[in-house]
Amino acid sequence: MPADHRLLGETAHAQPYLVLGDKYARAVKISAQAQPVMFPLADAAQVPQLLAQVDGVVLTGSPSNVHPRHFGEAVADPRLPLDEQRDEVTLAVVREALARDVPLLGICRGFQEINVALGGSLHQAVHALPGHLDHREPKEAPLEQQYAPRHEVTLQPGSLLHRLAGGAPVVRVNSLHGQGIKRLGRGLRAVAHAPDGLIEAVEFEAAHAFALAVQWHPEWRCWEDALSSAIFRAFGEAVRQRRARRLREARTFAAAPETPA
Numbered sequence: 001m002p003a004d005h006r007l008l009g010e011t012a013h014a015q016p017y018l019v020l021g022d023k024y025a026r027a028v029k030i031s032a033q034a035q036p037v038m039f040p041l042a043d044a045a046q047v048p049q050l051l052a053q054v055d056g057v058v059l060t061g062s063p064s065n066v067h068p069r070h071f072g073e074a075v076a077d078p079r080l081p082l083d084e085q086r087d088e089v090t091l092a093v094v095r096e097a098l099a100r101d102v103p104l105l106g107i108c109r110g111f112q113e114i115n116v117a118l119g120g121s122l123h124q125a126v127h128a129l130p131g132h133l134d135h136r137e138p139k140e141a142p143l144e145q146q147y148a149p150r151h152e153v154t155l156q157p158g159s160l161l162h163r164l165a166g167g168a169p170v171v172r173v174n175s176l177h178g179q180g181i182k183r184l185g186r187g188l189r190a191v192a193h194a195p196d197g198l199i200e201a202v203e204f205e206a207a208h209a210f211a212l213a214v215q216w217h218p219e220w221r222c223w224e225d226a227l228s229s230a231i232f233r234a235f236g237e238a239v240r241q242r243r244a245r246r247l248r249e250a251r252t253f254a255a256a257p258e259t260p261a
């Protein structure tokens with residue numbers, strides 16, 4: 001799971017921290033029944049070696065935005081936070097995980113990172129687009145209201161997400177984002193849309209393993225919601241399948257006779 005790079009503490013004495021949201025780790029632990037791990041201060045060059053040590057990747061949400069230079073644009077609103085150290089690692093993780101069929105779940109910012117890593121782009125302010133909803137959360141409201149279901153999404157029949165939703169054509173989801181998909185990345189299939197047409201979930205068409213990303217927050221009290229639980233349960237199953245395959249391959253390699261010099 002990625003680390004956010006944040007300054008925490010009183011402004012005059014703020015210090016840099018590496019941050020992972022508790023609700024993401026808890027959803028992996030409880031609903032996916034997997035052990036979250038982080039690689040603090042990892043850099044893009046280490047990604048192949050680090051991915052060989054894990055059986056799945058969850059790219060979490062974050063208040064920070066993916067730097068628009070990754071999709072050829074300038075920053076539209078300099079007041080909004082960025083996290084370029086995170087970008088450098090997660091964009092590499094997306095490409096390597098998909099190339100190696102490492103189970104991949106993207107949430108909110110993680111959904112956007114997957115799209116950008118595959119050559120897609122983002123609207124930097126969805127609420128400023130004619131005919132679009134304001135997908136941002138009421139920031140002054142209590143958390144229960146911020147993460148409450150806010151709008152419907154229509155699910156694509158035949159998609160993994162549609163199956164995980166038990167065939168429901170529409171579900172209600174929470175919404176805590178100012179950015180959204182503009183140009184869809186290579187190999188991605190849009191599998192859920194908001195009422196204003198914004199893409200709200202994608203799947204990677206060529207994936208042989210779990211590869212799903214959603215713009216909303218299924219990690220929020222996921223054990224209370226059928227679709228959220230199903231998403232993390234399916235991710236956890238994919239993680240255990242990869243682990244079993246990895247251990248089988250390791251035993252096979254260990255048992256192989258030494259080739260004569």
Ligand SMILES: N[C@@H](CCC(=O)NCCCC(=O)O)C(=O)O
Pocket residue numbers: 021060061062063064065066107108109110176177178179180217
């Ligand atoms: N900054 C991006 C992504 C928004 C996002 O991930 N929000 C969640 C923040 C809090 C949490 O981790 O739950 C955007 O604004 O589109």
